[in-house]
Amino acid sequence: MFFTLTQALAVVCTLVVAIAGWCGITPAAYAQDNTVDYTLTDLSFRDFSGKQLSGTSFAAAEMREANFRKANLSKTILTKASFLRANLSFADLSGTFADRVIFDGADLSNAIFTDALLTSSSFGEANITGADFSGAIIDRFQVAQMCKYADGVNEITGVATRDSLGCR
Template identity: 35%
Template sequence: MRVALALVLPLVLWSQSAAAITAPELRGQRSVQDLQPDMHGRNLQQQEFLKANLEGFDLSGTDLRGAVFNTTNLQGANLHAANLEDAVAFATRFDQADLTDAVLRNAMLMNSKFTAAAIDGADFTDAVLDLPQQKALCGRASGTNASTGVATRDSLNCR
């Protein structure tokens, strides 16, 4: 009983003395407010893009490590040499995007589509993709990533 009280009492005191931050407020703090068609080379680490329309945006050379894309439209976007390591892209459209020389190591790419995306030299090492997308990407995978030295076909575990 004493142990339980000792654990609960600090939580009760904290909740009475400090204003708690809710999940939507946290998401708002991480959400990019300044969306512009030319975001080339920007540092957008751990930023959140929730239902953002980034169609045709220039994100080439951008640092997007740990960024979160949730149902985001990146169709036709320029992500050439972008760093998307550890990014999460759920139900995101990369159709016709330029992912040449992009780094997508450890990225979580579930329910995302890559129809006609340029992936020459992209590094997908340890990325999580839906099996049909992985197979489709293997069908056109070529090149070696300029920064990691990993062949696209190898990073996708193509057979």
């Protein structure tokens, strides 16, 4: 039996929601009744600054150079999304499921990634000044790379970026 990419993604998302439900976690995709689904869309150069997007799905979406400054992206599904050179400064990404996401060249200054799942995601040349990664799950290689230039204190949470990454 063969599945299309959309069918396979739907199966994966269904499994994530089911597992979250079994664990007593509110599934992110169902956190709001009026949630818009941006899965597999091209949102490049769009302006989402200050928007309330909590619980939305941006799975496999292209958001090259989009503006998410001060947006609420908490508890969103970002799997396989691309935020290449996007502005996520002061954005709330707490509790996001961000597996295999590209944050290369993005402005993540003062962003909040607390308790986010960031496995296999890349942060090459991203501005992480003041970003808070407390409790986030990040690949050791990415942490080691970010610790080379991590600096600042998050203006909202008061947590130092280096401390939130566990840098020595």
